[in-house]
Amino acid sequence: GQQVMQIPQYQHVQEGEDFTTYCNSSTTLSNIQWYKQRPGGHPVFLIQLVKSGEVKKQKRLTFQFGEAKKNSSLHITATQTTDVGTYFCAGPSGGSEKLVFGKGTKLTVNP
């Protein structure tokens, strides 16, 4: 079945450093979604990318969708302690109504 892989699994940074997480799918995706889960919390939707090569920004967060629509990345500029959490990417599973989630990248920020 379809797989969505994320790297790295963990990332520890000093506050102010940049952070990037990468997401790769075994199949071409019609869209990709990103979620953030704070420690002890539930996943919260961040953004959806649909177009090949699409780039979207939310303040210090930059999201990219690859030209082949099989990979995506999330880049955070100048991390803050409020960025702590696990970031998940998710893509549709074939023609079904299901999302397949990556295992996530857990970000910790040292103040």
Place this chain on the structure above:
Amino acid sequence: NAGVTQTPKFRILKIGQSMTLQCTQDMNHNYMYWYRQDPGMGLKLIYYSVGAGITDKGEVPNGYNVSRSTTEDFPLRLELAAPSQTSVYFCASSYGGTSYEQYFGPGTRLTVT
């Protein structure tokens, strides 16, 4: 709007016991999902529903059952609880399919001993 609500927040079960995890959404969403999240892992889909009266299996359905008699409610039933079902369970809903964002409930933390 309360969004997606789940009860209970925490529960400890003994092996072999059964229970129902409740999930309700007030956003009139047709699609609802049940996921489990094991420590340090991603979300695995247990069951989902695209509307009242329609349910389908996800990636890890064994040991669970669901029903969807109303648009608002999507309970998850655990029969004969096993230690392998120790996990955090999240219910989610969305307006449509995979082109729409999913709204997650706060989760139920279940321990089976």
